[in-house]
């Protein structure tokens with residue numbers, strides 16, 4: 359989520375008059391949302407354009423009293439204006455700014471959205487998160503709605519350009535079980551709704567939002583703790599130019615639930631979701647070293663954009679079945695690049711995200727399988743049946759510095775231990791003070807979003823790419839690209855996978871995909 363700094367400067371923005379002030383409890387303004395098209399595809403392979411738009415999630419909007427004094431500033435409430443939730447609710451005004459480019463560094467152009475990590479206007483904005491709106495709903499708050507996706511037996515395809523995302527920063531694209539109306543119908547005090555980006559929640563039960571359900575909540579001086587907003591989440595994408603992963607966070611209850619934590623940004627004591635989640639990070643699973651990185655020596659060259667396709671397979675090949683597998687492949691330059699299989703002893707070399715894979719991985723990595731305890735993929739599948747909202751974002755990680763994605767994590771752990779290495783970034787990267795100073799040009803571009811039945815969004819041209827790939831020294835290109843970052847020394851680990859084995863596996867995999875693609 360984004361944060362504003364430099365409160366005194368905010369005043370000049372306020373006085374400039376291009377902000378629309380609204381009470382959080384009664385906003386009826388017609389808002390301008392940046393337009394973004396996406397493609398709804400049908401089995402025959404024909405896709406139709408959806409003229410949609412996006413909104414910043416609540417918490418990004420500037421929140422001040424009528425004089426323009428920040429209610430929320432530098433990760434804390436203003437104790438005078440917001441001594442308690444009710445006062446904050448009554449005293450503060452949400453400001454809408456149609457100029458997403460100026461204030462948030464967000465620009466759209468037909469099917470592409472560019473999100474900058476750092477934006478300096480009259481205020482400084484760090485990080486971004488946007489939600490896709492439903493173009494068939496009314497465009498005026500509070501009655502507009504989020505686009506709801508039903509992913510079972512379907513696939514989502516998107517292009518991503520992470521070439522400007524170094525160590526410590528990450529882009530993300532998620533399906534989250536957020537209410538279509540932003541929670542208005544569940545909470546009479548919330549009059550803002552989806553147009554304002556209310557109702558945000560996630561599978562990590564994040565505790566760093568000022569709002570729950572669209573209501574002022576967390577870390578008020580007199581509350582003494584903070585709330586997390588939990589809901590089922592499948593992060594299809596969390597990545598930078600060095601590492602990438604997908605993460606499943608099932609929860610014990612449908613919709614948004616809350617939990618309490620001792621501190622802002624801290625972990626909830628009893629979260630209703632698997633906050634760690636089960637992930638598929640190819641580097642962490644010791645997949646072939648030439649899979650992902652900057653430059654032409656990699657199967658997936660992160661110096662240029664590529665396509666990410668994710669399929670949600672059910673046990674009945676229908677939208678009412680149980681979610682049993684999530685399949686992934688990538689496309690770059692017309693070549694299909696399969697999800698690389700793990701190379702760790704004890705983990706079946708599969709390209710699929712399944713309950714079995716999670717169980718084996720948790721044993722190999724020595725982690726508790728909370729994912730299984732909460733029902734695994736079937737639980738997530740139930741959320742998919744109720745409907746999911748699409749979120750895209752870019753951010754730093756104030757707590758763990760993104761080391762869990764692209765470095766050695768926990769930082770002091772033995773890098774030889776399976777699951778500890780997640781990428782080549784040094785353990786001192788991703789420090790907020792550093793990235794906010796040194797990586798101000800960081801950005802991500804998401805484009806060409808397509809959704810439809812399995813096999814409807816892309817072809818499967820190209821085969822056997824791993825057969826010709828040799829593990830390369832990944833460090834060289836990364837060092838050239840970001841000379842001022844620190845990098846971990848590659849650790850040699852006995853691999854169980856060998857090239858002939860991998861080749862056979864991929865042949866089998868591609869045959870299966872082609873069979874699945876045949877019209878049913």
Ligand SMILES: *[C@@H]1O[C@H](CO)[C@@H](O)[C@H](O)[C@H]1NC(C)=O
Pocket residue numbers: 407408409
């Ligand atoms: C989407 O916008 C384009 C360009 O303005 C227009 O030609 C098309 O008819 C619109 N489609 C729908 C479904 O509204």
Ligand SMILES: *[C@@H]1O[C@H](CO)[C@@H](O)[C@H](O)[C@H]1NC(C)=O
Pocket residue numbers: 381383384447448549
């Ligand atoms: C919103 O809050 C203000 C200030 O407390 C109050 O006067 C107003 O009646 C409230 N509006 C709604 C719609 O609840």
Ligand SMILES: *[C@@H]1O[C@H](CO)[C@@H](O)[C@H](O)[C@H]1NC(C)=O
Pocket residue numbers: 673674675873874
């Ligand atoms: C689902 O589709 C796959 C691929 O076409 C097929 O192998 C499998 O038997 C089907 N499962 C059911 C339950 O129909």
Ligand SMILES: *[C@@H]1O[C@H](CO)[C@@H](O)[C@H](O)[C@H]1NC(C)=O
Pocket residue numbers: 840841842
């Ligand atoms: C690396 O750091 C040096 C010294 O601070 C600076 O002059 C240079 O511009 C930096 N290079 C990049 C690519 O950030």
